[in-house]
Amino acid sequence: MRIVADGLTFTYNRKTKFAKKALDDVTLTIREGSFFGIIGHTGSGKSTFIQHLNGLIPVESGTLTVGDLDLSKGKKTDKKGLRALRAKIGMVFQYPEYQLFATTVYEDVAFGYHNFFPEKSKEEERAAVFAALRTVGLDDSVADKSPFDLSGGQKRRVAIAGVLVSDPEVLVLDEPVAGLDPAGKNELMALLHRIHDGGKKTVVVVSHDMDDVAENCDALAVFSEGRVVMTGTPEEVFSRRKELEELRLDVPVTRKIADALAEKGLGNAFPLRSDDFVRKVAQLYRGKRV
Amino acid sequence: MLSDMTFGQYYPSESPVHRMDPRAKLLLLIVYIVAVFLAKNFYGLAVCLIFLLLAIAFSRVPVRSVLKSVKGIVILILFTFVLNVLFYTPKEGDVVLFWRVTVQGLVSASFFALRIIFLVMGSSVLTLTTTPVSLTDGLESLLAPLALIRFPVHDLALIMSIALRMIPTLAEETDRIIRAQKARGADFESGNLVSRAKALVPVLVPLLVSAFRRANELGDAMDARCYAGSSKRTKYKKLKFSYRDLLALLVTGALLAGVILCNVYAYLLPVLY
Structure with missing residues (x-):
């Protein structure tokens, strides 16, 4: 799925004393099948931008198309359309393990599947849940455990499996390796490459670790104060070291x-x-x- | 956003009311509440209203923000209004409109409704102009004498300040969890009451887990700094009772006197209804 944003602008707490412009005229294309990196400081608008992609934040001004769905303002997206969109755009928030809630790993992973495809049979659900667990590298034995009994890294995998269960075409992750040790980090990045599978799926990663994005992404966008200030391949972006340092970003x-x-x-x-x-x-x- | 829901939160500004000693503000609010309850007629309430408007004007908080606090209890006000109208015991000479509803009943119900509105608006002026921290400091200082009878004033103040401090944090956390579950296809808006209540489980469980986690972390952090909450603690920000506070209290005293005068000499004033 191709994602095209044009002139996307968003302000939090509009018309109040606390108004804060989070996105300012963001124009950006994310090619289908790319491993896309979004970098920038905290508060640069990265998280606000990605939440537009699955309609969690409605478009305030500007246009946004995801695949063949137009999310621009005024285009009415009904509940069904929104749900279909969210099944296709998997969104993994920062520290996703904090959203686990069910009594077993199986139930937690099945939550999304059940929400998106209520008409599917139990067998299909089982197949999807175990496939998702295997994709994230967990064996079937964890399915009956309580998610709260798992280690930190395992919890995060379960949470990601809970998003993968609807077989999304685009996977968006906000700081997926935050708080992991180097080994866990490498494993998770390898997992993302397995999901990406040479371009069969689109992966969008929000990060502020320059080494991570340089190693893994094929295209980058640099956010600063709600604007996209640079786009291109990692080689192109990181050749502009001086400009990045002026934005107080590392290489x-x-x-x-x-x-x-x-x-x-x-x-x-x-x-x-x-x-x-x-x-x-x-x-x-x-x-x-x- | 959920943070819109937390009404009456601090409104940062530079005003004489913001700069007042929180103890003075608390005392002032108590006197104001007493005055509102003492008022027996609309003259008394009018005196309270003048005082309230003065307080709002001096605080430089937009009236809209103060009224927002009333919005939260509209249902309560309507409920008491209807009950007061229906359970008003008619006196001789009352004008019956229909069934049990009399003009006098409507007037007295309005009186009670106004009383609640004034109470809420007055209290929200306090919370809008005072940070939770200084509010707690003020309360702790006012309750200090109770320490003589071994009442844990400091602990109570600490509990209160932590609770107040955590409200926006947990509201933000709730918002985050709701968005995460929405991204997994959760639906909080449709279905009947039971299915809506059920839909909240994926939000409440992580919220509870995170509240416990935060409590543990805060406890550890306090332990790490050897926090014991003993009475020997000194304060970085000392409360200062200034002439401004005294002046405000005198004005509040005048409010109380005004209300009492309105009650005592009610027979001298023209009857309004």
Whole structure:
């Protein structure tokens, strides 16, 4: 599903003393099948933007189309349309494990399935729930456990399974690796790549970890104070280090090392991804030695 | 957003009322409430209204915000109004409109309705102009004498301030959980009462879990700073009772006197109904 926003603007607490413009003329296209990264500071409008994608926040001004559904203001989306949209746009909020509520993992994961497809049979539900659990790397034995008895990382996987259960075409995640240890982080990122499956699904990740987005995303948008200030591939965006630093945003560590090496005349055109980067450095090093 | 629901919350501004000592404001509110209850006729209420309007004017809080607090209890006001009209015991010479409804009944029901509205508006001026923290400080200081009879004044004040502090946090949390469950297809708006109540389980369980988690974290954080809540604690912000507060209390005293005069000399004033 292609997502196109044009001139999207949104203000919280409109017409009051506490009014705060969260989105200001956001124009952005998220290509179908991309692994898209949205970066920016807290309060830059990232979360507000993604909540527009499944109609949690109605469009106030500007236009937004998700797939062939027009969410722009004035276009009436009925309850059924909204539900169908939410089944297709899976939304994983920050710390999703805090929304677990059921007595068993199975019931919690089945919640979304039951809401979206009330007409489906129990067998179909079982198949979808176990498929979702397996996708996130949990084996069938956890299904009967209480979600509150699981470890932090497992809880997060259960929560993600609860979103994957409706087989969404687009998966949107707000800071999916926040609070995880490095191993858990890598596992979760690998999981997202499995879901993305080379472009079969669209994955949108909100993050403020530049290394994460540089490693994983194929396109980026940089938000600052409610505006989109840069878009492009990670290579394009992170080549504008000065501008990013003016926005008080960091660049990936590979970019920093590459710049430091280039300054010393030790080569240029270093790749951004860490494994490519290491290969290139190794090549240069051997070249000098041999 | 749910945060709209928490009426009467602090309205930040710079005004003489905002700067007043919270103790003075609390005392003032108590006297005002007594005055509203003492008033036996509309003259007395008019005196209270003048005082209320003065307080609002000095506080520089928009009247709209004060009225918003009344909106929350409209049902209660209507309910008491209807009951008062229906259970009014007619006296001789009362004008019956239809069934049990008399003109005098309507007038006295309006009187009681106004009384509730004045009470709520007065209290909301206090909460709109006073932060929960200073309100608690004021209350603690006013109740301090009770410590002599081993009443845990400080603990009570602490409980109150934590509770007040947590209201917006939990409201925000509720909002977040509702959005997350909506994203999973939850529907809170349709169905009958039972299915709507059931639909709240996916919100209430995580909310409760998170409230306990927050309570534990806060407890640990307080422990880590060796918080014991002993009476030997000093305060960073000392409360100061200034001439302004004294002046306000004198005006409030005048309000009380005015209401009492209206009651005593009611026979001198023209009858309104």
